[in-house]
Amino acid sequence: MSVPRLDVVTIFPDYLAPLDLSLLGKARTGGLVDLRVHDLRAQTTDRHRTVDDAPFGGGAGMVMRPDVWERAIAATAVDGDASPDERELVVLVPTPSGRPLTQAFAQELADELAAPDVRAVIACGRYEGIDARLVPALRERADVRRVVEFSLGDFVLNGGEVAALALLEAVVRLLPGVLGNPDSVVEESFTHEAVLEYPVYTRPADWDGHEVPPVLLSGDHARVARWRREQSLRRTVERRPELVARLDGLDELDVVTLAEAGVVRGRHGRLIGPVTIRSAHEGDAALLADLAATTFALACPAETTMGDIRAHVAAHLSTEAFARHLADADVTIVLACDVGDVPLGYALVRTGASAAADDGAPAGAGDAPAELSKCYVLPRAQGAGVARALVAAVVERASRDGADHLWLGVNGRNAGAAAFYARAGFAVVGERTYRVGEVDHRDHVMVRPLPAGVAD
């Protein structure tokens, strides 16, 4: 019977001494894993045992030689054993430019290594890294199954040894028979879905006045489970908001917990948030043109032709048009973005003379108009309060700029949008014509008063 096998090649074998300790040490002495460490320099051929050389093209530091590395990786198969190890190789190369190490990848490797025909070699570089020809050359070898360059995260180590230790610890504990209690694996962060773990406590219940949350002393298992779930979700929103969009299998209580933490569901059930509202800046013209073309097309009545939509987009929603808006002191654009700064919607408001001069500006609504010229949200983020947040941001900015009322035109066929604006405090005061390409559309004109602005 073959035992899962992993070899580490390094110029600092002593760096991997911790592999003798704790769970990994026990797994090795218990025969659950065959873990071997090799000195790269054993494969050098010169008197000085050289593993590196100067970089072609110049620059700081030294680069590891590919020939020594290839010999060292191949030599792991004939490491003092009676017969060479014929298993296919998964070569793992720690590098800051590799793909981030995840629980899913650790599990994939553990599954692969539990099979009898695969083994792994971890190639720990130092200096400026290994000659870039090594990885593609390894991929061409018949005994190499795959090569994965991986990273622990967005920080830089002095070499791959610590990353190798981390990977080994993550993988070996998942190998069959290594952990006494496989339940503890199943319950952990990242195993099923990407939520962070809840906080844990032990005795004393009152430690110098620092008390354990009372629910944990209640003995009510359902309440304890609920509280832990809430803590997991809240932590995830706060510390790893980028994981939130991937959550699924949420129950109603989860949805309430998330809403309290600022995360809501969009119309298609996607989780949205935390959404940030920011003023658009000069660099956003192209992004705005993209967003505007998509949202405008989707907001047109169904019979609007592609030709008319294209003509309107080219004339009014180009990158150049948005660049002009962004440079115009009378125009304010606010963007709603998700945690990755990916735009979800935008609003454009005009103040000053151009807001009063626009076709359709209502008479008699006040002295200082602001026009909500555009307010659009991508379908996937609709129903999540994003438009409400955009209107609130526009109201705040227009009042600060001294406007006393906000008006807009909304397509007469778009009852949903008109109802939304009614909920946001707008009332219909008239009609106007709005030309899209070659076609005149009837718009409702709506107005709402603005609160007196707070001058800064």
Ligand code: JB8
């Ligand atoms: C030279 O930060 B790291 C890392 C850094 C390294 C090498 C390998 C990995 C080799 N510097 O993951």
